[in-house]
Amino acid sequence: MSRLNINIPGLSLKNPIIPASGCFAFGQEYSQYYNLSKLGAIMIKAATDQSRFGNPTPRVAETPSGMLNAIGLQNPGVDHILEHELPWLEQYDVPIIANVAGTMVEDYVEVAQKISKAPNVHALELNISCPNVKEGGIQFGTDPTVASELTKAVKAVSSVPVYVKLSPNVTDIVEMATAIADHADGLTMINTLVGMELDRKTGKPIIANITGGLSGPAIKPVALRMVYQVAQAVNIPIIAMGGIHRTQDVIDFISAGASAVAIGTANFQNPMICSDIIDELPNYLDEHGIDHILDIKGRAFKNR
Ligand SMILES: Cc1cc2nc3c(=O)[nH]c(=O)nc-3n(C[C@H](O)[C@H](O)[C@H](O)COP(=O)(O)O)c2cc1C
Numbered sequence: 001m002s003r004l005n006i007n008i009p010g011l012s013l014k015n016p017i018i019p020a021s022g023c024f025a026f027g028q029e030y031s032q033y034y035n036l037s038k039l040g041a042i043m044i045k046a047a048t049d050q051s052r053f054g055n056p057t058p059r060v061a062e063t064p065s066g067m068l069n070a071i072g073l074q075n076p077g078v079d080h081i082l083e084h085e086l087p088w089l090e091q092y093d094v095p096i097i098a099n100v101a102g103t104m105v106e107d108y109v110e111v112a113q114k115i116s117k118a119p120n121v122h123a124l125e126l127n128i129s130c131p132n133v134k135e136g137g138i139q140f141g142t143d144p145t146v147a148s149e150l151t152k153a154v155k156a157v158s159s160v161p162v163y164v165k166l167s168p169n170v171t172d173i174v175e176m177a178t179a180i181a182d183h184a185d186g187l188t189m190i191n192t193l194v195g196m197e198l199d200r201k202t203g204k205p206i207i208a209n210i211t212g213g214l215s216g217p218a219i220k221p222v223a224l225r226m227v228y229q230v231a232q233a234v235n236i237p238i239i240a241m242g243g244i245h246r247t248q249d250v251i252d253f254i255s256a257g258a259s260a261v262a263i264g265t266a267n268f269q270n271p272m273i274c275s276d277i278i279d280e281l282p283n284y285l286d287e288h289g290i291d292h293i294l295d296i297k298g299r300a301f302k303n304r
Contacts, residue, residue: 003282003285003292004278004282006040006293006294008237008239008259009161009163009185009236010122010123010160010161011040011095011097011123013040013095014039014040015039015040015278015293016040016254016258016259016261016293017039017260017263017274017278017281018039018040018042018043018261018262018263018274019042019043019262019263019267019274020043020241020263020264021044021045021046021127021165021262022069022071022099022264023263023265023268024044024045024267025044026044026045027042027044027088027089027092028088029271030267031092033271034272035092036089036092036094037092037093037094038094038274038278039094039274039278040094040260041094041095041096041097041122041123041260042089042095042097043097043125043188043262044081044085044086044096044097044098044099045099046073046075046100046101047075047077047078047081047098047099047100047101047111047115048073048075048077048078048101048107048111049077049078049102049107049110049111051080052072052073052074052075053074054071054072054073054074055070055071055072055209056208056209057208058206058208059207059208059209059212060212061197063195063197063214063216063218064218065216065217065218066214066216066217066218066243066265067214067216067265068196068197068211068212068214069213069215070207070209070211070212070213072209073101073127078110078114078115079114081098082114082118086115086120090119090120094120095120095122095123096120096122097121097122097123097124097163098115098116098118099124099125099127099165100115100124100125100154101126101127105149108150108153108154109154109157112124112154112158112162113157116157116158116159117159122160122161123160123185124154124158124161124162124163125163125164125165125188126151126163126164127165127191128140128141128166128167129141129165129169129191129192141167141169141176141191142167142170142176144176144179147164147176147179147180148179148182148183151164152183155184155185161185162183162184162185162186163239164180164184164186164188165187165189165191166180166187166188166190166191166226166230167190167191168191168192168193168219168222168223168226168242169193169194173189173226173229173230174230174233177189177233178233178234181234181235185236186237186238187230187236187237187239188239188240188262189226189227189230189238189240189242190219190222190223190226190240191213192212192213192219193214193219193222194211194212194214195214196211215242215243215265216243216264216266217243218243219243220242220243220244220249222242223240223241223242223243223253224252224253224256227240227256227257227258228256228257228300228301230257231256231257231298231301232257232301237258238258239258239259239262240258240261241261241262241263243265244261244262244263244264244266245263246277247280247281249261250277250281251284254293254297255298255300256298256300256301257297257301258297259297263277281293
């Protein structure tokens with residue numbers, strides 16, 4: 001398996017395949033299908049300081065080549081995750097990337113400080129796409145200065161490297177990435193794109209929240225373009241996600257400059273997807289005469 005191993009801050013990955021946050025819960029359900037130790041890492045569901053029920057239902061809708069969700073960060077709270085979910089995951093030989101969310105800087109700092117101390121948490125992923133409802137509705141994920149300050153504050157208290165998850169709902173993704181890269185150890189990208197869908201019979205929005213986040217194959221070209229642009233602008237590693245559902249998508253994101261990838265929505269269609277792609281990757285390398293998966297990293301823009 002050494003042809004697939006990846007070393008990035010805090011993470012020694014057996015292979016570049018990671019289930020994306022919110023699409024794998026804490027792994028229990030998927031552990032019935034395959035041994036979770038097979039994965040490169042696991043990005044667990046978002047943790048907030050208090051438990052959250054999330055948004056009212058309906059909160060998911062199917063769209064052509066994608067899905068909309070407005071789950072609203074439903075989770076049992078950081079203390080429960082530390083007491084129950086993370087200890088359960090310790091039976092697997094797999095690094096955990098803890099997804100941290102909040103409404104104010106202080107929430108992120110508190111959760112990051114606590115969860116980064118768990119023995120199997122090797123990195124944090126900051127979900128900065130939620131609105132800051134404290135004052136004036138500032139979006140952490142759309143203001144480069146606010147995002148950079150948040151990253152700095154979390155980095156100061158975290159015991160493990162900090163990756164920041166970029167929102168695609170911005171006009172200039174490179175501006176966001178470069179502002180954050182001054183303080184972050186890595187980037188993960190992209191989160192979902194804001195969208196909506198109407199009920200055919202009533203003409204009204206299907207999702208109770210009106211809008212939701214679009215994910216799945218429909219967003220891959222957007223994600224690929226953003227990874228390609230950001231990889232040329234920053235010197236920290238990128239874990240890429242957005243519409244990956246087959247081996248070729250993994251190859252494309254690494255070619256565009258990513259060091260590893262995460263798979264989200266595709267897990268709902270095929271719970272074996274991460275395992276299947278891990279099995280297929282060595283065949284791809286053989287067929288294309290590639291020694292190590294990272295030999296193709298950034299080839300989309302190198303020597304152009
Ligand atoms: C149902 C659902 C829940 C999600 N929950 C989270 C979350 O808690 N934290 C987060 O950072 N991203 C969350 N995401 C975003 C995914 O991690 C991922 O960035 C996005 O779906 C794009 O990848 P994909 O097209 O492979 O799904 C969620 C996505 C879906 C579909």
